[in-house]
Every structure is written in C-alpha cells, then in structure tokens.
Amino acid sequence: MTEDRPKVAVLGGGSFGTALASIAADNGATVRQWLRDDALVDEINRNHRNSRYLPDFAINPAVVASNDMSSVLEGAELVFVAIPSKAFRTVVRQARPWLHDRQILVSTTKGIQEEGFKLMSQILEEETGFSHIGVLSGPNLASEIAEKQLTATVIASDDALTRARVQTALGCDYFRVYASNDRYGVELGGALKNIYAIAAGMAAALGMGENTRSMLMTRALAEMSRFAVALGANPMTFIGLAGVGDLIVTCSSNRSRNYRVGYAMGQGRTLEEAVDALGQVAEGVNTVHLVCAKSREAGIYMPLAEGLYQVLFNDVPARDMARLLMQNEQSSDVEFTLSREDVKHARRLEGNS
Ligand SMILES: NC(=O)c1ccc[n+]([C@@H]2O[C@H](COP(=O)([O-])OP(=O)(O)OC[C@H]3O[C@@H](n4cnc5c(N)ncnc54)[C@H](O)[C@@H]3O)[C@@H](O)[C@H]2O)c1
Ligand SMILES: O=P(O)(O)OC[C@H](O)CO
DSSP: OOSSSOOOEEOSSSHHHHHHHHHHHTTTEEEEESSSSSHHHHHHHSSBBBTTTTTTOOOOOOOOEEEEEHHHHHTEEEEEEEHHHHHHHHHHHHGGGGGOSEEEEEEEEOOOOOGGGGHHHHHHHHOOOOOOOOEESSOHHHHHHHHHEEEEEEOOOOOOHHHHHHHHOOOOEEEEEEEEEEEHHHHHHHHHHHHHHHHHHHHHHTTOOOHHHHHHHHHHHHHHHHHHHHOOOOOGGSSSSSIIIHHHHHHHHTTSSSHHHHHHHHHHHOOHHHHHHOOOOOOOHHHHHHHHHHHHHOOOHHHHHHHHHHHHHSOHHHHHHHHHOOOOOOOOOTTSSOOOHHHHHHHHHHHHO
C-alpha cells in the first residue's frame, strides 16, 4: 500500500543522486528527485533514463523527477542531498522553506566548503538547526550501483533514528548500509580520499607499479587519519568502509572522476584540460587546496597532499614530486603504535653514536 511506503526526496540530478533515488525506489519507497534541468526531468519521467550522467542505467520507473522543490519535498520523511559542495548551501537554502524538524536530512556529498572549512552536514545543521542529520559515505561508485554490483555504504549520525531510518530505506539485496556514530570522521574520510585518488590516477598513467600503488594508498590512509584525528575524528573510523574502503575503490578505479583527473594529468594534460574533459564534479581538486591550507595552519604533516598541491597548482612534474617524496626523512609505519617523534629521536641517537 502506497501510504505505508517511506517517502524519500533526493536533491540532485547527477550520477549519485540518480543511483540513490533508484535504490530507494527498488526498496519500495515513494521517491521524488529534484533537479534543475527541464529536459532531464522530462527524460527521467518519460524514458526512465538520465543520459547526461548515467546513460546506460534503467532508472526505477517509480522515481518521479521535478524541478519544483515544494512538490519534491512535500510529505518527504527522508531527504538526501546529492549536490556538489560548491552549490550545496545554495540548494539547501532553496529547500529550506519546505524542510521541517521531523525530517531526516542526509548529505551524500564528499566535499568541503572553503569558508570556515565546513563539511556538508555542518551546513545542513547551520541552515536548518534540526537534529536528525546524517552523512552517507563509503565505496560507492554510482555507475557500479547502477549495475547493481554488490555494494556497502555507511550512514553516520549521532542520532539513532537517522541511522535506523536510512538503513531501512536503502538496505536491500545489492546495497548494505552499515551504521556509524562518527559523523565527522566518516564525512572527512569521504572528502579526503579524493585527494589521493587524483595522485593514484597520476601514478597509474605514469606506469608506476603495484608496490607503488600499495605504498601510496597505505601512506594516504596514515595521512588522512592523522589529519582527521587532529581535527577531532575517531581514528578507528578509518579502518571502516568510509575510510580505507572508499580509499581503495577511488584509488583503483578509472570510473572514479578524481582518479580520471589524475590519470589525464599523468598523460600530460593540464589540470584545466583534465577537469573540462570530465564534465562532472571531481571534488578532490578543491579539497586538496583547502586541506593543504588547513594542515599548514594547524601544523599537521601532510606530505602527499602537499606534493599533489605542487603538481596541480605549481606545475611541478608528478614524477619529480614522487622522487622528492621518496627522499623524505624515514618515518614510522603506524604512528598510533610508534610515534613519528620516537623514530626521529632514535635516528638522532644513532647519528650521535
Ligand atoms: N558519482 C558518484 O559515484 C558518487 C558517489 C558517492 C558520492 N558522491 C558525491 O555526491 C556528490 C554529488 O555528486 P554526483 O556524482 O551526483 O555529481 P554529478 O557531477 O554527477 O552531478 C552534479 C549534479 O548537481 C547539479 N548541480 C550542480 N550545481 C547545482 C546548483 N547550483 N543547483 C542545483 N543543482 C546543481 C548538477 O546539475 C548535477 O545534476 C559529490 O559531492 C560526490 O562526491 C558521488
Ligand atoms: O567519482 P569520484 O572520484 O567522485 O568517486 C565517487 C565515490 O566517492 C566513490 O566512493
């Protein structure tokens, strides 16, 4: 019976918003999807296709698209916001008149706002003041979800109702939803891994080997967790799907937009050419800029992010940067068990003996 079905709204007509809307519909929800583009609205409603963002995907016909925010949000119990970080606050403000505090609001966006280094769920909180707020993040390439490849994600919230409602609305035989109460860590993990995916794409284009790829991902994880812990996240979150899980998929797949930007640059394209050719959002380009500024300000050691910054914005060749990074001071493997300072100290003692 239609009345018993959860009512879900998805804001955003890109690849992830479209994939998510279809999962919720497959799972029995009544789903409305908001997007700006009239032609795309029409295509989704008539042909159940989104040829701009997910051309080969047959969208569940129960998804109804509209560019009218009020009709999309009317009666919605669960609202997913899948809008790139640069436009996130603007769209939440547009939606605000039709949002209310009994709704569950969930960000799926893996980016950071420049002003105040705000994560998207913090923007949801600031713009609404509501308490049922969460973040959905994990190894979730939209195009694989569209193929119904078996996939898992994380709903992170300190609100138990938010976690349970999202697990019920999205969990199905091809999509598992795990719960976390470290919203900040899960959200930071999703944003940070995009930086290293760009570097991994570059390394692949330059023909670097599997040892190199493994070193890059593992040191990326050390760097991400160092940064996140300095900002108050739980380091254990980074051994989960939204940490190492998302890092693995994004650093390994040419379906990742961030990886593709790095790959194109490794083949000799400029950053501008690589981003233009993509035609979709690669959040990591902006994130590396913001994270490097933040880590310099807070004194957090981030050699990989800094190296990538030099390659992206100061024209340092990627291969030269890789060589420079290999000459850095020898350090600790897992610094939560052996600190970097202890390694430095031992090396000083050795030098003096
Ligand atoms: N695509 C994925 O595989 C995937 C998976 C997980 C999370 N995400 C995250 O989801 C977020 C959204 O990504 P996506 O993949 O759907 O992006 P996308 O590039 O496929 O599409 C972006 C969508 O946002 C819309 N948009 C942009 N500016 C807008 C504005 N001012 N007002 C209204 N709409 C606007 C575009 O028209 C488009 O419909 C990203 O932050 C990304 O990190 C993406
Ligand atoms: O295509 P990307 O690089 O934005 O990555 C998509 C998802 O974040 C993968 O989990």
